[in-house]
Amino acid sequence: MIKKSGMPLLEVKNLKKYFPVEKGFWRKTVGYVKAVDKVNLYINEGETLGVVGESGCGKTTLGRCILRAIEPTEGSILFRLNGDMIDITKLDRESLRATRRYTQMIFQDPYSSLDSRMTVLDIVGEPLLVNNLATGRKMEERVKDLVKVVGLNVKHLKRYPHAFSGGQRQRIGIARALASNPKFIVADEPVSALDVSVQAQTLNLLQDLQVEFKLTYLFISHDLSVIEHISDRVAIMYVGKVVELAKTEEFFLNPLHPYSEALLSALPKPDPRLRMKRIILSGEVANPVNPPSGCYFHPRCKYAEEICKKEEPGWKEVNPDHFVACHFAKELSLKGVI
Ligand SMILES: Nc1ncnc2c1ncn2[C@@H]1O[C@H](COP(=O)(O)OP(=O)(O)O)[C@@H](O)[C@H]1O
Numbered sequence: 001m002i003k004k005s006g007m008p009l010l011e012v013k014n015l016k017k018y019f020p021v022e023k024g025f026w027r028k029t030v031g032y033v034k035a036v037d038k039v040n041l042y043i044n045e046g047e048t049l050g051v052v053g054e055s056g057c058g059k060t061t062l063g064r065c066i067l068r069a070i071e072p073t074e075g076s077i078l079f080r081l082n083g084d085m086i087d088i089t090k091l092d093r094e095s096l097r098a099t100r101r102y103t104q105m106i107f108q109d110p111y112s113s114l115d116s117r118m119t120v121l122d123i124v125g126e127p128l129l130v131n132n133l134a135t136g137r138k139m140e141e142r143v144k145d146l147v148k149v150v151g152l153n154v155k156h157l158k159r160y161p162h163a164f165s166g167g168q169r170q171r172i173g174i175a176r177a178l179a180s181n182p183k184f185i186v187a188d189e190p191v192s193a194l195d196v197s198v199q200a201q202t203l204n205l206l207q208d209l210q211v212e213f214k215l216t217y218l219f220i221s222h223d224l225s226v227i228e229h230i231s232d233r234v235a236i237m238y239v240g241k242v243v244e245l246a247k248t249e250e251f252f253l254n255p256l257h258p259y260s261e262a263l264l265s266a267l268p269k270p271d272p273r274l275r276m277k278r279i280i281l282s283g284e285v286a287n288p289v290n291p292p293s294g295c296y297f298h299p300r301c302k303y304a305e306e307i308c309k310k311e312e313p314g315w316k317e318v319n320p321d322h323f324v325a326c327h328f329a330k331e332l333s334l335k336g337v338i
């Protein structure tokens with residue numbers, strides 16, 4: 001369906017984002033929320049990388065760091081621009097501004113992410129003005145094209161967000177993200193806030209737009225069935241870390257991390273004969289301020305051994321294009337879904 005060049009558009013190396021935890025009147029730093037912790041991943045041109053994980057595991061923070069909407073604490077983010085890989089963590093304000101138009105974000109909540117005092121024309125046209133891409137009549141024409149592309153009525157350009165349904169608002173957000181002709185889009189749970197009935201339409205629209213405009217997506221979701229539908233590859237996050245990275249099919253058939261196995265066991269299956277025994281994860285998700293020693297997942301892992309408490313597992317490519325951080329990735333034979 002999607003043509004892929006196979007070349008990475010984006011490479012994230014050892015990325016960290018630690019938020020200080022402050023206490024008392026003097027706001028003394030007493031610790032850090034390790035929201036993103038030594039993340040490594042890459043995204044090829046034209047593909048969708050799905051990022052999955054429970055609430056609070058750092059998905060949004062990862063997406064915002066990659067766009068440099070927030071400053072990463074450490075690590076590099078290489079982005080292919082005009083044939084060269086540039087490290088966007090090293091860009092000064094001026095150069096960063098020049099690259100902004102190539103990377104955009106679609107937000108989770110179409111109710112709060114659109115300014116209620118702006119019309120559709122203003123909302124979708126703003127990136128064109130900010131990036132000096134079009135003004136006046138030219139801008140209006142471009143906005144009309146974008147509005148058509150996302151399936152909204154061009155007669156409604158002067159309306160305000162409150163006049164639209166959730167699904168339509170999300171389309172306005174998508175049109176805005178497309179305005180500057182980006183190469184790369186972070187879609188942060190773009191359908192989670194929508195009615196089930198419009199989720200599929202919105203996902204299909206995103207897929208059509210990807211082909212039409214040769215877009216590369218980082219698609220964030222806590223829902224594995226959405227991820228399965230839309231992603232070429234998946235990254236599984238647990239407490240600030242990517243613990244597994246693989247092609248979608250390979251991941252579903254042959255997961256290598258015990259956390260992934262547990263997530264897959266909870267997927268609903270249409271055929272009850274194919275249903276596997278759900279793995280109930282005991283214990284709480286680890287606290288990113290004070291994570292456990294060794295492998296963060298060890299207190300909930302049914303395969304954990306001594307070494308898992310002591311040593312953090314390294315990031316290994318166990319099969320071609322299949323990476324995992326688990327001491328026993330090679331020994332365990334985990335269940336996927338058929
Ligand atoms: N601006 C911030 N200041 C302090 N902590 C934050 C901030 N943003 C996010 N966090 C914390 O970072 C962790 C990851 O959050 P987030 O990236 O929003 O997770 P997700 O999108 O997976 O639900 C959470 O523990 C959250 O409380």
Ligand SMILES: [Mg+2]
Nearest residue numbers: 059060061188
């Ligand atoms: Mg989030």
